[in-house]
Amino acid sequence: MKxxxxxxxMLVVDDNRVNRLLLTRALEQNGHQVANAENGKIGLEMLRAxxxxxxxxxxxxxxxxxxxxxxxxxxxxELRYLPVIMTSASDELDRVVKCIEMGAEDYLVKPLNPVLxxxxxxxxxxxxxxxxxxxxxxxxxxxxxxxxQLLRDGFSLGxxxxxxSIMFTDIRSFTTLSEKQEPSxxxxxxxxxxxxxxxxxxxxxGTVNQMxxxxxxxxxxxxxxxxxxCEKAVNAALEMIELLKVFxxxxxxxxxxxxxxxxxxxxxxxxxxxxxxxxxxxxxxVGDTVNLAARIESHTKVVGxxxxxxxxxxxxxxAGIQVEDLGEVIFKGKQQAIRIFSVNS
Amino acid sequence: xxxxDKTTFDELKQMSGDDFINELxxxxxxxxxxxxxxxxxxxxxxxxxxxxxxxHSMKSNAATFGASQLAALAKELExxxxxxxxxxxxxxxxxxxxxxxxxxxELTRLKS
Numbered sequence: 001m002k003x004x005x006x007x008x009x010m011l012v013v014d015d016n017r018v019n020r021l022l023l024t025r026a027l028e029q030n031g032h033q034v035a036n037a038e039n040g041k042i043g044l045e046m047l048r049a050x051x052x053x054x055x056x057x058x059x060x061x062x063x064x065x066x067x068x069x070x071x072x073x074x075x076x077x078e079l080r081y082l083p084v085i086m087t088s089a090s091d092e093l094d095r096v097v098k099c100i101e102m103g104a105e106d107y108l109v110k111p112l113n114p115v116l117x118x119x120x121x122x123x124x125x126x127x128x129x130x131x132x133x134x135x136x137x138x139x140x141x142x143x144x145x146x147x148x149q150l151l152r153d154g155f156s157l158g159x160x161x162x163x164x165s166i167m168f169t170d171i172r173s174f175t176t177l178s179e180k181q182e183p184s185x186x187x188x189x190x191x192x193x194x195x196x197x198x199x200x201x202x203x204x205x206g207t208v209n210q211m212x213x214x215x216x217x218x219x220x221x222x223x224x225x226x227x228x229x230c231e232k233a234v235n236a237a238l239e240m241i242e243l244l245k246v247f248x249x250x251x252x253x254x255x256x257x258x259x260x261x262x263x264x265x266x267x268x269x270x271x272x273x274x275x276x277x278x279x280x281x282x283x284x285x286v287g288d289t290v291n292l293a294a295r296i297e298s299h300t301k302v303v304g305x306x307x308x309x310x311x312x313x314x315x316x317x318x319a320g321i322q323v324e325d326l327g328e329v330i331f332k333g334k335q336q337a338i339r340i341f342s343v344n345s
Numbered sequence: 346x347x348x349x350d351k352t353t354f355d356e357l358k359q360m361s362g363d364d365f366i367n368e369l370x371x372x373x374x375x376x377x378x379x380x381x382x383x384x385x386x387x388x389x390x391x392x393x394x395x396x397x398x399x400x401h402s403m404k405s406n407a408a409t410f411g412a413s414q415l416a417a418l419a420k421e422l423e424x425x426x427x428x429x430x431x432x433x434x435x436x437x438x439x440x441x442x443x444x445x446x447x448x449x450x451e452l453t454r455l456k457s
Binding site: 015016018019021060062089110112114 | 405408
């Protein structure tokens with residue numbers, strides 16, 4: 001990915017004309033497109049009207065000063081990720097420190113050092129591009145809320161261990177179901193079905209990370225950290241069953257077969273991270289917990305219950321959720337017995 | 346101490362180019378009298394904020410051109426403003442104007 005030294009859209013906010021001219025000139029010489037604002041008020045208006053890549057912000061300005069502009073940007077959902085480089089005199093470093101603590105990206109001392117200017121602007125541009133790319137990626141597989149939360153709280157692109165609840169769902173007897181229908185009907189049914197499942201998952205802060213045929217896998221508690229991931233996962237499962245009832249009522253009136261599903265949830269440590277290429281990346285989880293969730297989902301067929309959870313998920317849910325203890329099960333390929341609970345819908 | 350520090354000025358010129366340095370000097374010579382007027386009016390009306398901010402701008406621009414003495418004087422005034430001690434200004438306003446006059450002559454001469 002070539003990110004360095006590509007030109008960007010800059011905004012220089014400074015009440016002093018010589019400073020504005022000089023900064024503008026220096027940035028233009030580095031190939032950037034530069035706009036100017038002579039005070040914080042105009043600067044904020046411009047930032048809200050058009051998109052910029054980096055802002056160079058003076059601290060000491062009349063009307064709205066640099067602190068106030070920075071504060072307004074950080075409170076703005078759209079503008080909080082815009083890198084802000086504070087520009088200040090060398091004897092105001094205490095104020096610069098305050099800005100960095102508030103959330104400014106970097107700072108530059110006036111009079112300008114062109115080499116430093118170039119380096120810091122390029123570094124900020126690269127951060128901006130990375131953030132934009134991340135936001136774009138997130139929005140393709142997470143809700144905007146999850147995407148925003150991730151960006152706000154920070155995360156690492158590399159893999160790491162996280163504790164999460166993993167959910168697998170599958171349509172019961174899908175083969176039999178599909179044999180009775182036209183291909184176009186099957187696709188339509190799947191689309192409606194997935195829409196329902198996605199609603200229930202995203203409404204509970206989960207992220208769908210895999211769809212395969214009629215099955216899907218969702219993660220709760222990652223990539224966005226959520227201490228309530230067990231409860232949220234189970235709530236999502238309950239909502240799925242609830243929504244499916246309505247879906248089936250419609251199908252019955254249309255003379256179609258009802259859709260039955262199985263949901264398996266397991267909680268534990270997983271290795272989570274981004275996999276893929278620049279153009280297609282996905283957040284994924286691997287590990288024993290993932291395998292266990294898939295096994296538990298299959299187990300719904302054995303016991304004839306729609307929602308099954310493992311003992312670790314059970315530990316994390318509130319007493320208000322009604323469960324039935326099904327005892328210990330030794331799953332294929334596992335050494336240890338796992339206590340399984342059925343959630344009453 | 347030279348009125349304009351040669352190294353600083355040459356670096357600025359090298360960075361900005363011949364045409365641009367002239368524009369920059371013209372801008373400063375146009376704005377500086379306004380800053381001095383604001384410092385004086387801020388002093389006369391005891392408006393600390395106007396006084397301090399104008400001195401701050403003058404300090405910043407003087408430093409950009411390498412006008413070290415002017416920058417130092419402006420910084421002293423800025424500090425007086427910050428500490429709310431305008432009564433201690435003394436004859437610094439006069440010194441500032443004199444320093445600026447020298448800077449103006451020198452910058453005008455340096456324009457190519």
